[in-house]
Amino acid sequence: MTITVFIDGAAGTTGLEIADRLAGRAEIELIALADEDRKNAKKRAQALNAADFVILCLPDDAAREAVELTTNPATRIIDASTAHRIADGWTYGFAELEPSQAAAIHDARLVSNPGCWPTGFLALVRPLVRAGLIPPDWPLSASGASGYSGGGKAMISEFENASDAGGTDTAFRAYGLGLEHKHLPEMQKHARIEHAPIFQPAVARAYRGMLIEVPLALHALPRKPSVQAIEAALADAYRDSPVVYVLPTEGVAALTVEEVAGTDRMHLRVFGNPERGHARLVATLDNLGKGAGGAAVQNLNIMAGLDQTAGLVL
Ligand SMILES: NC(=O)C1=CN([C@@H]2O[C@H](COP(=O)(O)OP(=O)(O)OC[C@H]3O[C@@H](n4cnc5c(N)ncnc54)[C@H](OP(=O)(O)O)[C@@H]3O)[C@@H](O)[C@H]2O)C=CC1
Numbered sequence: 001m002t003i004t005v006f007i008d009g010a011a012g013t014t015g016l017e018i019a020d021r022l023a024g025r026a027e028i029e030l031i032a033l034a035d036e037d038r039k040n041a042k043k044r045a046q047a048l049n050a051a052d053f054v055i056l057c058l059p060d061d062a063a064r065e066a067v068e069l070t071t072n073p074a075t076r077i078i079d080a081s082t083a084h085r086i087a088d089g090w091t092y093g094f095a096e097l098e099p100s101q102a103a104a105i106h107d108a109r110l111v112s113n114p115g116c117w118p119t120g121f122l123a124l125v126r127p128l129v130r131a132g133l134i135p136p137d138w139p140l141s142a143s144g145a146s147g148y149s150g151g152g153k154a155m156i157s158e159f160e161n162a163s164d165a166g167g168t169d170t171a172f173r174a175y176g177l178g179l180e181h182k183h184l185p186e187m188q189k190h191a192r193i194e195h196a197p198i199f200q201p202a203v204a205r206a207y208r209g210m211l212i213e214v215p216l217a218l219h220a221l222p223r224k225p226s227v228q229a230i231e232a233a234l235a236d237a238y239r240d241s242p243v244v245y246v247l248p249t250e251g252v253a254a255l256t257v258e259e260v261a262g263t264d265r266m267h268l269r270v271f272g273n274p275e276r277g278h279a280r281l282v283a284t285l286d287n288l289g290k291g292a293g294g295a296a297v298q299n300l301n302i303m304a305g306l307d308q309t310a311g312l313v314l
């Protein structure tokens with residue numbers, strides 16, 4: 001079986017990552033537009049409606065336009081943008097989120113690819129809410145650092161052209177200081193919690209990679225779970241996953257933003273101090289891997305009934 005795939009936005013940061021992962025796969029035929037046609041709505045519409053699968057790697061408005069241009073009901077869409085992650089009629093493309101999620105993705109026509117920050121947050125929080133260890137109304141927070149490719153071509157240029165107007169030579173920059181971020185509605189909805197977390201993102205001078213952590217005052221939680229109980233709930237949730245790993249913390253004195261950069265894996269760890277009743281839940285992933293391109297390819301594989309890890313870097 002051969003499937004045809006069109007990446008709309010193939011020249012962008014995420015689009016190139018996905019094309020790399022699909023290159024050389026015999027079961028996939030890529031539909032490509034000439035460079036001068038890649039923003040021509042008529043040519044895009046032809047490609048969108050000719051493909052079995054399209055992957056949108058576009059800014060939100062262009063992603064919405066691409067969906068409107070896709071009139072062929074047989075064309076199935078994976079949208080990597082933020083445009084449809086909490087929209088009705090779209091299936092959330094995080095295969096590990098719920099035991100039934102991969103089956104829902106397999107059957108869906110419209111799949112929204114998760115945001116990079118929500119991927120780490122949801123991986124840590126959703127199983128604990130599902131298990132009743134974190135109440136849905138609990139005041140959560142999340143902090144972390146992303147590689148600068150997380151901001152697409154514009155931020156890559158800002159970090160790699162420090163001496164240009166608008167360039168930066170910073171090593172680490174906190175942002176989202178207005179306590180608002182485009183990913184908060186997605187985190188809240190898919191974690192099934194009543195309040196968005198207090199979110200403290202930062203960008204670091206690393207091209208790719210990401211670390212996100214959620215602190216928990218275990219002693220204050222109604223069920224006062226132990227560090228081991230938190231770790232066991234996560235291990236149980238990802239026991240069969242070829243992508244998400246819950247790893248031991250013994251001997252781990254430090255973690256870097258680059259830990260799994262260049263791969264499509266996600267690592268989860270639960271650091272804890274039982275005497276204090278404190279825990280730090282930490283996820284490391286690649287913003288361009290499980291945080292974007294890797295997840296999109298995993299979703300494509302699942303939708304097409306292929307091995308979900310085909311083409312992934314694990
Ligand atoms: N970077 C990341 O880590 C992640 C990104 N995403 C999401 O993926 C999407 C793409 O992001 P990213 O790859 O980083 O962004 P980039 O800016 O690197 O790439 C976007 C691409 O879309 C092209 N484009 C813009 N408007 C149109 C249009 N109307 N028609 C056709 N092409 C168009 C741009 O063209 P041009 O080259 O001319 O600018 C560019 O090539 C965004 O929605 C982003 O939120 C999701 C998760 C993580």
Ligand SMILES: CC(=O)N[C@@H](CCC(=O)OP(=O)(O)O)C(=O)O
Binds near residue numbers: 080082117150152183
């Ligand atoms: C470092 C940086 O700025 N990262 C972006 C998130 C990456 C991204 O493009 O968001 P999506 O995952 O929704 O596509 C941000 O925080 O807005």
